[in-house]
Amino acid sequence: MDANTVFKGLEGVIVSETKVGFVDGEAGRLVYRGFNIEELVQHSSYEEVSFLLINGHLPTASELKSYRDVIMKSSSLPSEVIDLIWAHSNKYPTSLLRTAVSLLGANDTRADHITDSDQKEIGVELVGKVPALVSSIRRAAEGGKYVKPSPDLSLAGNMLYQSTGKKPDKSSERIMDVCLMLHADHGSNASTFSSLVTISSLSDIYSALTSAIGTLKGPLHGGANEMALKLIMEVGKPENVEEVIGGKLEKKEKIMGFGHRVYKVYDPRARILKGFAREVTARNGKGQLFDTAQKIEDVMISKLGTKGIFPNVDFYSGMVYDSLGFHPDMFTSLFAASRTSGWVARSLEYVSDNKLFRPRSSYVGERGPLAYIPIEKRN
Ligand code: ACO
Numbered sequence: 001m002d003a004n005t006v007f008k009g010l011e012g013v014i015v016s017e018t019k020v021g022f023v024d025g026e027a028g029r030l031v032y033r034g035f036n037i038e039e040l041v042q043h044s045s046y047e048e049v050s051f052l053l054i055n056g057h058l059p060t061a062s063e064l065k066s067y068r069d070v071i072m073k074s075s076s077l078p079s080e081v082i083d084l085i086w087a088h089s090n091k092y093p094t095s096l097l098r099t100a101v102s103l104l105g106a107n108d109t110r111a112d113h114i115t116d117s118d119q120k121e122i123g124v125e126l127v128g129k130v131p132a133l134v135s136s137i138r139r140a141a142e143g144g145k146y147v148k149p150s151p152d153l154s155l156a157g158n159m160l161y162q163s164t165g166k167k168p169d170k171s172s173e174r175i176m177d178v179c180l181m182l183h184a185d186h187g188s189n190a191s192t193f194s195s196l197v198t199i200s201s202l203s204d205i206y207s208a209l210t211s212a213i214g215t216l217k218g219p220l221h222g223g224a225n226e227m228a229l230k231l232i233m234e235v236g237k238p239e240n241v242e243e244v245i246g247g248k249l250e251k252k253e254k255i256m257g258f259g260h261r262v263y264k265v266y267d268p269r270a271r272i273l274k275g276f277a278r279e280v281t282a283r284n285g286k287g288q289l290f291d292t293a294q295k296i297e298d299v300m301i302s303k304l305g306t307k308g309i310f311p312n313v314d315f316y317s318g319m320v321y322d323s324l325g326f327h328p329d330m331f332t333s334l335f336a337a338s339r340t341s342g343w344v345a346r347s348l349e350y351v352s353d354n355k356l357f358r359p360r361s362s363y364v365g366e367r368g369p370l371a372y373i374p375i376e377k378r379n
Contacts, residue, residue, distance in 0.1 A: 004362040015357075016196065020053055020345045021185040025262035030269060032185055033057070041272055046155055046180035047071060050127050050341040053185055054120075054348065067124070074128030075149040075158055077136060080107060082146050085133070089140035093333045094222070098213040100133045101126070105206025114204040119351065123205050123344035130209070131155055131180075131337040135162035138330055156180055159337065164325065171283070172324055175276050179320060182269045182313065183335055185342030187262065191216040192339075192346055197357045199347040208347045213336050222332035228257030229318030229328060231296075237288055238295040245299050257315025258300050264308035273316040280323040289319060
């Protein structure tokens with residue numbers, strides 16, 4: 001390997017050490033700070049998981065109460081951001097979210113000359129603010145008025161309440177909470193890496209999150225669940241699966257919601273979400289959607305399981321969000337709402353032992369020196 005070897009997409013390059021989370025693609029394990037995701041989903045809440053990711057240990061009861069208090073306070077939005085969201089309620093949600101986070105940063109004087117303690121304080125506030133922004137973006141798009149968060153609800157409950165103006169039932173609140181926990185962190189993915197690059201210049205954490213949201217917006221990263229849901233709807237019913245999926249595979253088309261760069265076995269997040277997808281679709285009279293998805297899964301595993309192709313988290317998350325009333329345009333923003341915890345945790349961890357990112361490119365252009373031609377003589 002010479003000094004000019006290019007690692008396209010930084011594939012295989014280790015850029016940092018982390019204690020935040022670990023993805024074991026061979027064993028199908030997702031670990032946050034040493035805890036298996038299944039264990040956390042069964043016993044914990046998103047607020048606890050967020051505290052764990054950012055602080056490195058599970059909170060005591062009093063630590064959790066203080067953390068919830070900050071999140072609750074932060075999920076009330078300032079008027080200038082409410083005005084922005086309602087003035088642009090017809091815009092693509094992820095773009096509007098990115099702009100709203102940036103506006104929050106522009107209006108926070110702490111961000112002008114940021115200190116380490118400010119970074120953490122703002123990071124935790126953003127854990128509450130970003131979900132409130134996402135919910136308000138949905139509320140504005142659906143023509144409702146801004147809803148203040150309710151102190152008797154969890155962050156997940158307030159996401160649904162601030163989206164719709166109606167207090168959610170316990171089951172919907174729980175499913176939202178699970179979705180938040182499952183998407184909170186996932187290794188050194190593109191958006192997380194973006195946040196690290198930004199924070200490594202000692203910029204503020206609003207800027208790190210603005211970079212991350214911009215990166216998440218791309219269809220290669222945050223957009224697959226929307227396409228997976230569209231596919232399941234297009235197939236329509238279990239009897240159509242063999243023909244439609246078989247036809248697509250023959251044409252070498254990728255089936256959205258299957259396969260993963262890291263997991264070569266069943267994605268543990270998909271396994272958990274599948275149970276909730278079954279429950280929520282049955283409750284909302286959309287059982288056929290789930291049955292169709294199950295049949296697609298069976299056909300895909302029988303044809304491609306030996307190549308390590310299994311459902312990923314996106315195959316079932318779109319169906320769950322749809323059943324909770326979110327339009328597919330909102331799916332990437334929902335992802336951002338929960339991933340805020342991972343972005344904040346990893347940005348704070350990185351900057352505590354900082355090194356400015358400065359990779360090189362291998363120059364393959366003209367080395368010259370060429371003779372300069374005055375503009376009037378060029379053709
Ligand atoms: N549908 C059909 N065939 C597939 C799929 C799929 N979704 N995924 C992989 N394959 C095939 C490949 O074409 C390849 O076939 P070959 O051996 O005939 O060449 C074989 O399975 C092995 O796949 P890889 O190329 O090793 O998969 P890779 O790791 O490069 O790609 C990726 C992973 C990009 C996620 C791919 O599976 C894909 O495009 N999936 C659909 C999009 C998707 O669901 N993305 C969400 C990922 S999860 C997330 O980001 C939160």
